[in-house]
Amino acid sequence: MLPIDLGSGNLRKRLSDLKFLMSEIERAAKELNLSITNMSSSETVTVFQQCKFAVELPAETEKNKKRRRGQLVLPSAATFLQRKKPRHSNGGLVSTN
Secondary structure (H helix, E strand, C coil), X not given: CCHHHXXXXXXXXXXXXXXXXXXXXXXXXXXXXXXXXXXXXXXXXXXXXXHHHHHCCCCECCCXXXXXXXXXXXXXXXXXXXXXXXXXXXXXXXXXX
C-alpha cells in the first residue's frame, strides 16, 4: 500500500502515524535482538509485549497532571512521541553538503 492509494490527506497522515509507531517498535526489537520476520500471530504479540516500552507514554503530562492514556487516540500518541524524538544527531540541522 502506498500513500497515494488513500483518498484523503487525513488518511495519509494516519498511515504516516502508524508507520512511525511501527518503526519505533521494530527499532526496539532490533535493539533486543528479536527476530521480526515471518512471525506467527502469537510470536508477534510476544515481540510487541517485549517492545511496547518504545511507544509508551508517561503517566503524567508536562504540567504534572495524570495522563488519560486509555483515552488517547493513535494520532495523539504518535504526535507526542515524534516531538520527544530527536530528529538528527546534529541538533535537528540538516546538512546541505
